[in-house]
Amino acid sequence: MIKKILLLGMFATLGLGCKSPKAVTQESSKSEKKESDLKEYSQVITAKAKSDEGLFTTHFVDDKLYFEIPTELFEKDMLLVSRIAGVPSRFGGGYVNAGSKVNEQVVRWVKRDGNVDMKVISFENQSDEESPIYKSVQANNFFPILFSSKIETWNNDSTSVVIDASGLFEKEVDAINGISSSLRKRYKVKKLDNSRSYIESAHAYPKNIEVKHVMTYEAETPPDRDQAGTISMLLNQSMILLPEDKMRPRLANDRVGWFTIDKYDYDSEELKADDYEIIRRWKLVPKDIEAYKRGELVEPVEPIVYYLDPATPEKWRPYFKQGIEDWNVAFEKAGFKNAIIAKDPPSKEEDPGFSPEDVRYSVVRYVASTTRNAMGPSVSDPRTGEIIESDIIWYHNHLRSYRNRFMIEAGAQNPKARTLNTPEEEIGEMMRMVIAHEVGHALGLPHNMKASSAYPTDSLRSAEFTQKYGLTPSIMDYARVNYVAQPGDEDVRYIRMLGPYDLYAINWGYRFLPEADSAKEEKATLDKWILEKAGDPVYEFGNGYSGADPQSQRESLGADQIKASEYGIANLKKVVPNLVDWTSKDGYGYGELAEVYRELGYMWRGYLxxxxxxxxxxxxxxxxxxxxxxxxxxxxxxxxxxxxxxxxxxxxxxxxxxxxxxxxxxxxxxxxxxxxxxxxxxxxxxxxxxxxxxxxxxxxxxxxxxxxxxxxxxxxxxxxxxxxxxxxxxxxxxxxxxxxxxxxxxxxxxxxxxxxxxxxxxxxxxxxxxxxxxxxxxxxxxxxxxxxxxxxxxxxxxxxxxxxxxxxxxxx
Known part of the structure; x- marks a missing residue:
């Protein structure tokens, strides 16, 4: 009898050993569930729950937000992006707008006994897992816990845990906070008022979770006196699953301008931790690598696709789409055709699941706002630099900026600029090039303020030169209107456009190099391309941040800044006497005149x-x-x-x-x-x-x-x-x-x-x-x-x- 019991026990043990890991995990999970005496799923996620299925399933039950997290997503890398979705009037002096990014960090959900922790993960300090120093790198870069919550229940087949995530969004968490320390000091912020802070919405998509929440702070001196001693702002938290198939990084080189990510290599043979940078870019791989090697233009496996916001006015849509697809000429230099595509927003019938919040869709958003700006942010994988998603933001009143600037800087030379009702062809071309500039940012390119100094100043008065080469070799420079052109200079170009530097930079960053097996092996080829252009100012890069280089300045034009400013001021002197006529409208006051005259003063100051x-x-x-x-x-x-x-x-x-x-x-x-x-x-x-x-x-x-x-x-x-x-x-x-x-x-x-x-x-x-x-x-x-x-x-x-x-x- 004793032998029979032992045999049964042995067979039971062998039987357990033959089960799949998932089955073992589920049994273990059920065991934990019983041991911890958790509530039943239906007691937590009740019939009143408003649920949304996606990467996680989100549940609203009364005033609580629950995350139902699949166990297979534990230890997976996710990008948590914090943005401001709504701000009070004059917040940050008007320089902090809806859409501004607050923070971007990688997180992992980790199960710890009866709890789930959200840890912040850094990939800045790196070492190979097989390297002896790897343990030291791990020990000296211990990952902090951003948020923790106890497990409330498991789902019915024990493949997901349910936690109360409300505290992450209703309490003040510095890492996703919308008010910087300087603004906190400026407005004398006391504390978060929990009674007036709440979660507004939560939506789940296949690769991301989007949560909007209102945060209300008690403040002694809020930006607007009508705010009754408080500052309320709407924040948007995006949690994005990062790809398992990692893109090969590309090493940055500061002679070619790219947005970058800092890294430290502790396996370096140098007598120090080797610091380097990788560039931020989309993952473009040729569909036919052999044809690509032969020098044929090849479509990428996954092109970059931008959808227009459904709110975009119909008459502006062609200009927006042109601004996006203008970059195809640059991608052709890198060996790709149809690499970037602009699409109208799909109808409900075409794509019932379409949402600008879904990370699978990059969108040019048209924002009804008095803000006079446009932005080209993107979200990238800090492990590799791969750009995951991008939303270009166009604020409606940016039209006003370009209307005024066109009148001020081109009114003396161009009759079409002598009205507040700028002709559609001209304002449309300006919008097109603004969108192209912002798409350039979203492709990974920063401002290149040095580009404008590459062209001789007097060349900007030539129709033949400007129509062929534009105002500057790069659309990533701030060279908006040709103020160098003088009355009598016929058929010159007044609006910026893509130039040779842009084509060069895109080729450098996006050219697929199948012959290399690593980022380090690519370096010799990339350096060779730079040296081939060395000494040619058309291909130089400068961000303009130092303030010391006169050849690297925002808004400047031409190699001779003194001559360009002489031309610009000469035009302003011709514009001022005409402003009353150009801005007046029967039955209205002089508000537009005052605005344009004030901005003309700023132009004068800029030339100086x-x-x-x-x-x-x-x-x-x-x-x-x-x-x-x-x-x-x-x-x-x-x-x-x-x-x-x-x-x-x-x-x-x-x-x-x-x-x-x-x-x-x-x-x-x-x-x-x-x-x-x-x-x-x-x-x-x-x-x-x-x-x-x-x-x-x-x-x-x-x-x-x-x-x-x-x-x-x-x-x-x-x-x-x-x-x-x-x-x-x-x-x-x-x-x-x-x-x-x-x-x-x-x-x-x-x-x-x-x-x-x-x-x-x-x-x-x-x-x-x-x-x-x-x-x-x-x-x-x-x-x-x-x-x-x-x-x-x-x-x-x-x-x-x-x-x-x-x-x-x-x-x-």
């Missing part, structure tokens, strides 16, 4: 800024150590000196052309002086920034004979701004304001001696430079202040003396 950057400027040409020549080269002294001469004439001389009384008398009572002072002071502050002065002082030491010295620059500026003093003439109100600004800016440096806050400036030659300037100006005023027979001017000189004394006598 382009010139300022040349002073103390440094040209940057990105190179690797195998290329000859330096990376950084100071702007030649004659260009810098000419830039100061330009500023004295076009920035610091009273702009009487802006003071058109027929215009000003229709829009304001007395703001002209303040407006001009604001623009002139802004320009002067940029000119006298410490970083610029430090570069000039450094250059003097390195290139003593060739450099435009800081002392010489300050003297040239002083003699221009105070020309009335040196020529014994009276000053007008505009010049007095500018001269006060000059003294105040220089004095602010000296006052730092007393406050002792900026050690970097205190120990630099800037202090000696500013003290010397103030002493020289004081001496000059004392010698010349009584040479002019104008009482207010003499009072003004005495006021400046008092300001200088206050700065120089009391700084310590």
């Amino acid at each position: 800024s382009h010139v300022v950057t040349n002073i103390g400027g440094v040209y940057e040409t990105r190179k690797t150590s195998d290329q000859a020549g330096v990376v950084y080269e100071p702007v030649p002294s004659d260009i810098q000196k000419n830039a100061v001469k330009f500023l004295n004439e076009e920035a610091f001389t009273t702009p009487n052309w802006m003071l058109n009384q027929d215009l000003l008398g229709r829009i304001e009572a007395s703001e002209a002086i303040d407006r001009i002072q604001s623009i002139q002071t802004w320009t002067l502050e940029r000119l006298l920034k410490k970083d610029r002065l430090k570069r000039m002082i450094t250059n003097e030491e390195v290139n003593a004979k060739k450099a435009y010295s800081s002392v010489e620059m300050m003297e040239d500026v002083r003699k221009g701004i105070f020309s009335e003093l040196y020529n014994s003439r009276k000053t007008d109100a505009y010049r007095r304001n500018l001269q006060r600004s000059y003294v105040d800016i220089a004095s602010a440096y000296l006052k730092e001696l007393k406050e002792r806050e900026n050690d970097e400036v205190l120990k630099s030659d800037i202090m000696a430079l500013m003290r010397g300037e103030m002493e020289q100006l004081k001496a000059d005023i004392n010698r010349r202040k009584n040479r002019v027979d104008h009482q207010l001017t003499r009072f003004h000189w005495n006021d400046l003396l008092a300001r200088i004394d206050a700065a120089t006598l009391n700084e310590i």
Whole structure:
């Protein structure tokens, strides 16, 4: 009898060993269920539940949101993308809009006894699992738990667990929070008000979950007084299943502009953790690799498809679709045909499951908003850089921006720009190119602000040149309207378009390289392509972030920024006298006139800024150590000196052309002086920034004979701004304001001696430079202040003396 029991036990054991792992898991799960004494499924997910099946099944039961998570999805990588879906008026000063991304992080759902944890996973630090250092990398990059919830129940066949996910969206979780620390401080946010925070919706799709939730914060100083001491915002959380079949990454190279992801390789043979970057791009694989190898154009296995938002007005749809498919010419350079496709939104009959929220669909969204902007965000796999999905955002009022800019920058040269009702062909072309620019971002390309400096400035006045090459080699530059063209320049192109750099960059990033077995093996080929273009400014990249390179600036045009700004201001001077006629409409006031005139002032300021950057400027040409020549080269002294001469004439001389009384008398009572002072002071502050002065002082030491010295620059500026003093003439109100600004800016440096806050400036030659300037100006005023027979001017000189004394006598 004992033997029979032992045999039965042995057969039972053998029988268990023959079961599938899934069966074992299910039995184990059922055992856990009994042991933990969980509720029955129907007691948790009741008949009142509003359910949606997809990646997870989501259930709303009363005021709770439940996730039903299949056990097969435990330990799977998912991308959690947090976006702002709705913001209060004037939030973030108007610069934080619906659609703004807050965070992007990889998460995994992990079962832990009777709980499920959501862990944040990082792929920044990497090591091969077989490498000895792998355990150390894991130990020193322990993954934090973002959210945890106990298991409420299992589904009927024990293949899924059910958790209450409400706490993730109703409580304040920093990693998905919509209010940054700076805005929290700005609005004096106290805490989250749980009673006014709730989940609005949850939808499940085959590859993603979308949850919208309202977060309400108590705030002492909300952006709008009507908000009753609160800030409420709508957040959207997207949880996206990342692909099992990982795309081969492509190593980045900063000589070609791409959005990138940082990585650290601990298996490197270098005597350090090898830091590198991979680019963000869509996964394009040829359908016929052999034909592709032969140089034939081949369609990709999965093309990039963009759907238009159903809200897109019918008359704009052709321009949007053209802007998307314009990129096919670039993909053809990479060996692909029909790589990117634009489609109208499907009808309910064609695709009843279509939703812009579904990660399977990339959509150009048309947003009814007063925001004047467009965006090209994308979602990418941080493991490989593969772009998973993208939603281009077009805000309706962006039309207004381009209508105004076209009038301001092309009105002098182009009769079609002399109306607020811009002809459809022109505004449609602008929309097309804005969409193409944003699609460029969504393909992985950042701004290339250096591109505009590749073309000779006067070439932009040529119809033959601009119609063939556009305004810049890259549509990813900010070169919106051809302000260089002058009246009489016939048939020139006014709107940007794709250029040779864009084709080059797409080929570099998307060309399929079947002969390589790894990202490292691709590098030699990719580097070779860069070296083939080295020295040609058409193929150079610069993001414009440093603020030091005049050849890499937003909104600038042409290789000669001074000449381009001369052309631009010449056009503005012709536009101002016509604005009343071009903006007036019978039966309406002058609101449009005021808006366009204000924006014209911003254009003037921008042209001045382009010139300022040349002073103390440094040209940057990105190179690797195998290329000859330096990376950084100071702007030649004659260009810098000419830039100061330009500023004295076009920035610091009273702009009487802006003071058109027929215009000003229709829009304001007395703001002209303040407006001009604001623009002139802004320009002067940029000119006298410490970083610029430090570069000039450094250059003097390195290139003593060739450099435009800081002392010489300050003297040239002083003699221009105070020309009335040196020529014994009276000053007008505009010049007095500018001269006060000059003294105040220089004095602010000296006052730092007393406050002792900026050690970097205190120990630099800037202090000696500013003290010397103030002493020289004081001496000059004392010698010349009584040479002019104008009482207010003499009072003004005495006021400046008092300001200088206050700065120089009391700084310590």
